Amino acid sequence: MRCGLPAPLAIGLFVAFAAILLFVTGDFIAKGFDVHGSVFGSGGPSMQQNAGSAAAVQGGPPPAVMLQVSQLKARIAKDPHDAVALTQLGDLYLTSSQFARAIPYYERALAIDKGNVSAKTGLEQARIGLGEAAKE
Numbered sequence: 198m199r200c201g202l203p204a205p206l207a208i209g210l211f212v213a214f215a216a217i218l219l220f221v222t223g224d225f226i227a228k229g230f231d232v233h234g235s236v237f238g239s240g241g242p243s244m245q246q247n248a249g250s251a252a253a254v255q256g257g258p259p260p261a262v263m264l265q266v267s268q269l270k271a272r273i274a275k276d277p278h279d280a281v282a283l284t285q286l287g288d289l290y291l292t293s294s295q296f297a298r299a300i301p302y303y304e305r306a307l308a309i310d311k312g313n314v315s316a317k318t319g320l321e322q323a324r325i326g327l328g329e330a331a332k333e
Contacts, residue, residue, distance in 0.1 A: 280310040296327040
């Protein structure tokens, strides 16, 4: 005695469901998160709204990223032993492929907290990125 749907019908339903799910997810990401261009480049409406700022005109990081960088630097200035802020600032530089700028922040975070897995991973990725950037 067989249970369930016949294989061709089950496969067809699965493929149809997966296609709908992928379409809805892609549409949500494109519209819901307003994904146009890169984080640091010119792009969609969010960058057009900031067209008057120096960062948008010069193609630099968006104002929100610059604000986050300044907030993290202020936290570090207030508490130089804030391993979380050091790691997060290293992550921002790593994300923008500024590997040489990321490495000192990860090293400082690891000097404070040797078990900081995020800082260890980021430091490794920055060193790899720096090595690959030097080869190019």
